[in-house]
Amino acid sequence: MLGLLGKRFWFFLISGGVILIGIISLATFGLKYGIEFSSGSMMTVDFEQEVSQTELEQTIVDLGYANAIIQRTGAGDFLIRTGELTREEKTALKDALASKYGGLTEAEFYSVSPMVATETAQNAAIAVAVAAIGILLYVTWAFHRMPKPFRYGTCAIIALLHDALIALGIFSILGGILNWEINLMFITGILAVIGYSVNNTVVVFDRIRENLRMGVSPDFEVVVNNSMVETLGRSLNTSLTTLFVILALLLFVGATIMNFAVVLLIGIIAGTFSSVCIAPPLLVVWEKGEWGRFLRPARIFQRSA
């Protein structure tokens, strides 16, 4: 049988590397928050004639909106994000753009006051916390018949944090380069991904539970490895089918839910990896008391060599 488990420290290295890059980016770029969380106005404008992004950016800075963010959508419209605009300011901005670039249509206008933004951010934070507790309780319950339920729960939570950290890190990079924002749909996507990741982990753990009961082998390492390999087909196939539909979503719906689709894409890839290559090997590391090997780099790859 495939010796997946033997490569466990390579898996940890790969994940650790990606997370480290993400953390460096989080420390340098930070995260950019959407107007739902930070308040402000966002206007989607469709110009009748061709307008270049750099030119439009300059015009808007000249109009006094130095902090405005301009993005081009897939359909060729422009998203103009500014601080909260009053109706007079909005009219003035539109008039100024119209006099410079000719006819324009306002396809969408979105404005959030600071009061609503604070409220939304607070409730989103509460939701994330409640979700984490809910999942922790759920995992503990789902494994209460196992010999060491707390370990299974903890490893599932580590896998979940792993996925969330990777998604946050990559979004921080995308925010630094492409001005992508953390908005309400990002939070929704992250929570969906967390649910999905735990879902995958539970399937693998379920198989470990069954193989333990059937007494496949007295060696825990063999049991876990067999379970990983046996569920590999299922894990990959489910992720592939889900990735297909997300790709379709990404390619055919485009800009407006681009962030959302990308969170799902990153999260599902990370989630599949963590539920196969991170969570079960961690159980083995715990069982065999191998934590010390993380501290001695020279000995980490002994086994896989």
Added chain:
Amino acid sequence: MPGRNTLTLIVIIVLFILAVCALIFPVFGREQMRLGLDLQGGIHMVYRADLSQVEPGEEADIIEGVVAVLNNRINPLGVTEPVIQKQGRDRILVELPGLSITDKEKERLSRVALLEFGELAAEDEEAKWENELGRWKPATGVINGQEKELTSAYFKENTYVDQDRLGGIILVFEWNEEGSKLSEQITARLMNQPLGIFEGDASLLGEDGRPIAPIVRAKITHRGQIEGLSYKEADSLSKQLNAGRLPVPLEILYDQTVSPILGADFVDMSIRAGIIGIILVMLFMIAYYRLPGVLASLALIFYGALVLAIFKLIPVTLTLAGLGGLILSVGMAVDANVLIFERMKEEFRTGRTLGAAIEAGFERAWTAIRDSNGTTFIVCGILYWLGSSIVASAPVKGFALTLFIGVAVSMFTAIVVTRTLLRLFVGTALGQRTSRIIVYTGRN
């Protein structure tokens, strides 16, 4: 056992036909899916009523009054399913699906519609308004020993728009009893001086963009007129003066306005994405699992029809995020099938017959299916709560609801529908060939 299976099959087929009918024909008078603002265009706004000047205990009545006035103003716009309701202590939610109006019209919806009259203030006096004509203070008169400001609150509710002899637009109003007393005192005092007209903090502007401030030429007691407004402005103002002014000023907390054209694009794009996603999933399932893959694809079609029918019946308001949840649930819908088929393959290898492998596969995959979907349900519940607790609720709630329904229905279709279809092949020649194909294809 075969008898029971046939029965289940019949139930499934009837359910499928019902679902398709529900999609094709109008149900409860509804022909189409209910679409959210982001898909059909429209306006979603949350106002906050300024209750700082309101006596404690009267807040609820005031908000009720605001809702009533907004209703009066919105009704003539012909919106199919408008929502105008109180939210929390001092908020009013307004949802106008499918409506497309200009910024100016949008602003008129929430204007207080109270005109105040002013006179020029002296150097040392405090001014309430300032414009290009000077500094203004409220014009007051005395009734029963009390000083009162002259406002449109003293108008009778019969204001109308007319044309003067030169064709100019005039807004004609009549004072009520108190108003005519005040007006008489004030116009007598301000003879040959300007009388400013203001709305809220701003001057009432004429069609030429200049503040309206007529010079008083005669004492006005019963009836007055305002000249210089554009026809649209005069028309809307007269309607609002008659329909009643808002008891308190409103502030916009949240505004999302989508043009209907943009929304229409999204519907087309999402449908295309959904169809392409489903086709990709089906091709993959068929290529990898052969006959069971075909059956899973049939189950997927059944799943699609059932979910959409449920959306239409409840009805679930479909938003872009909701469609995202729906499309995502298609990917998840086959998950249960994948679990079961993988399990069946293993059972085959241990030498079971097709029938036994099917039963064992379903039996053993069940705990994994149940436990794994549990987390998705928890997350959906939390997201739904989050959606209900915030102003920008539509996307989060839509996603939570569609994903929840999608996953719940997918458990049913994967377990009941696929198993029923698979059982049909037990003991047939095709079934025998299939068992060989299942065992010898696929990885590991």
